Amino acid sequence: MALSNVLETPPSGFNFENVFRNVALEGLLEGGHTKAPKPKKTGTTIAGVVCKDGVVLGADTRATSGEVVADKMCAKIHYIAPNIYCCGAGTAADTEKTTDLLSSNLTIFSMDSGRNPRVVMAANILQDMLFRYRGQIGANLILGGVDCTGSHLYTVGPYGDTDKVLYLAMGSGDLAALGILEDRFKPNMKLEEAKELVRDAIHSGIMSDLGSGSNIDICVITKQGVDYIRPYQESEYQDKRQRTYKYRPGTTPILTEKIVPLEVEVVKETIQRMDTV
Amino acid sequence: MLQESSEPGWISEEVKTGTTIIAIEFDGGVVLGSDSRVSAGETVVNRVMNKLSLLHDKIYCALSGSAADAQTIAEMVNYQLDVHSIEIGEDPQVRSAATLVKNISYKYKEELSAHLIVAGWDKRGGGQVYVTLNGLLSRQPFAVGGSGSSYVYGFVDAEYRKGMNKEDCQQFVVNTISLAMSRDGSSGGVAYLVTIDEKGAEEKCILGNELPTFYDH
Numbered sequence: 235m236a237l238s239n240v241l242e243t244p245p246s247g248f249n250f251e252n253v254f255r256n257v258a259l260e261g262l263l264e265g266g267h268t269k270a271p272k273p274k275k276t277g278t279t280i281a282g283v284v285c286k287d288g289v290v291l292g293a294d295t296r297a298t299s300g301e302v303v304a305d306k307m308c309a310k311i312h313y314i315a316p317n318i319y320c321c322g323a324g325t326a327a328d329t330e331k332t333t334d335l336l337s338s339n340l341t342i343f344s345m346d347s348g349r350n351p352r353v354v355m356a357a358n359i360l361q362d363m364l365f366r367y368r369g370q371i372g373a374n375l376i377l378g379g380v381d382c383t384g385s386h387l388y389t390v391g392p393y394g395d396t397d398k399v400l401y402l403a404m405g406s407g408d409l410a411a412l413g414i415l416e417d418r419f420k421p422n423m424k425l426e427e428a429k430e431l432v433r434d435a436i437h438s439g440i441m442s443d444l445g446s447g448s449n450i451d452i453c454v455i456t457k458q459g460v461d462y463i464r465p466y467q468e469s470e471y472q473d474k475r476q477r478t479y480k481y482r483p484g485t486t487p488i489l490t491e492k493i494v495p496l497e498v499e500v501v502k503e504t505i506q507r508m509d510t511v
Numbered sequence: 512m513l514q515e516s517s518e519p520g521w522i523s524e525e526v527k528t529g530t531t532i533i534a535i536e537f538d539g540g541v542v543l544g545s546d547s548r549v550s551a552g553e554t555v556v557n558r559v560m561n562k563l564s565l566l567h568d569k570i571y572c573a574l575s576g577s578a579a580d581a582q583t584i585a586e587m588v589n590y591q592l593d594v595h596s597i598e599i600g601e602d603p604q605v606r607s608a609a610t611l612v613k614n615i616s617y618k619y620k621e622e623l624s625a626h627l628i629v630a631g632w633d634k635r636g637g638g639q640v641y642v643t644l645n646g647l648l649s650r651q652p653f654a655v656g657g658s659g660s661s662y663v664y665g666f667v668d669a670e671y672r673k674g675m676n677k678e679d680c681q682q683f684v685v686n687t688i689s690l691a692m693s694r695d696g697s698s699g700g701v702a703y704l705v706t707i708d709e710k711g712a713e714e715k716c717i718l719g720n721e722l723p724t725f726y727d728h
Binding site: 365391396397 | 554556557559582583
């Protein structure tokens with residue numbers, strides 16, 4: 235009954251058999267029509283829902299760099315205009331810069347025309363820019379806001395495709411979040427219900443996806459104004475540091491000290507008066 | 512239609528096709544139809560997308576191929592048609608719209624991968640359907656496109672008859688899309704229908720459970 239081959243003790247030392255297996259697999263995969271899996275780039279769960287009086291956006295707060303959490307309290311909901319906010323998934327730098335650029339352009343537009351920008355404008359400008367860069371800008375954005383025409387939710391992909399929808403989830407945790415949204419979304423929900431729904435959707439993403447985690451941020455946009463709740467819910471897994479990691483002055487002994495005075499020579503001096511009121 | 516997604520590296524390839532689109536002309540107008548699925552790899556990103564996009568009051572186009580490319584072409588042509596119709600002082604011809612789409616498709620053949628079927632009504636030619644695949648321009652009594660079209664070429668060839676009226680055409684379109692959706696993994700969701708005639712364009716959405724069913728083993 236005993237399987238003798240299972241219980242034999244492995245040879246001592248490291249075993250590099252799998253290296254040969256991996257090389258063989260790589261060869262097989264490349265030669266065929268499948269590619270070897272690439273490491274995950276980023277992890278995020280972002281979601282948005284249009285409710286009766288406005289739009290609710292939600293996001294987790296984990297930023298990853300490979301397998302390490304780089305930032306536990308990263309802000310993924312970016313300001314675009316007083317009435318428009320944008321959640322970004324994908325390459326963090328790209329989403330930051332793209333949303334900053336969009337925000338500047340819309341501010342200039344508001345000053346020029348004297349009007350609050352519309353959500354559809356923001357979506358069109360984003361689409362224009364991302365299409366021009368042919369997918370090189372890795373930004374998956376959920377744009378939500380309330381303007382004079384109502385509440386709107388748009389998604390813009392890195393290649394420049396847009397969709398106007400009532401509820402949405404993006405990022406590596408999107409399937410988990412979408413499951414919750416598909417189950418409980420109803421058109422014209424009340425605000426509190428919508429906040430709970432988005433919270434649950436992000437929570438599901440955090441629980442089921444390795445790339446999402448930490449806290450949940452919620453941003454509620456209505457005609458009356460914006461409520462940016464950060465964090466809406468803190469992670470249950472708060473780490474409590476056992477000791478402080480500060481070192482008192484003198485911990486590192488000073489062996490020698492040499493002071494070299496730098497001689498600067500004044501070559502030219504100009505004084506310019508500024509009119510300050 | 513497919514859309515880029517930024518998660519698991521092995522899924523994010525360029526936006527590819529997953530669609531069924533069809534347009535057919537009858538005496539006095541045209542009927543366009545499409546499914547509503549947008550996928551990125553194996554994920555369905557949007558299950559209710561309307562792929563019938565307006566180019567002008569009585570000219571619509573059906574989008575297939577790369578989502579970003581097709582949407583952009585449609586928007587550009589929409590703008591160019593608006594300018595053109597102001598210049599000539601009347602509604603543009605369907606052939607003009609199709610030519611504008613063809614020009615973009617041909618000039619940027621290497622960079623773009625989208626196929627638009629243009630269909631509409633104008634007072635000179637009545638209902639017309641044009642295909643603009645790969646930069647050609649050809650008028651046809653009916654046209655199918657997208658990944659799901661492969662599964663229904665036989666059906667449309669066998670069932671099409673000349674001289675169908677508006678209701679027959681609508682039924683034909685709904686049947687075709689229904690059959691394609693049941694066989695093509697990249698097509699699904701709901702069916703959108705647009706009927707264009709002298710009076711204008713009428714949009715309709717047929718939910719999944721209202722679609723006709725065929726032999727379903």
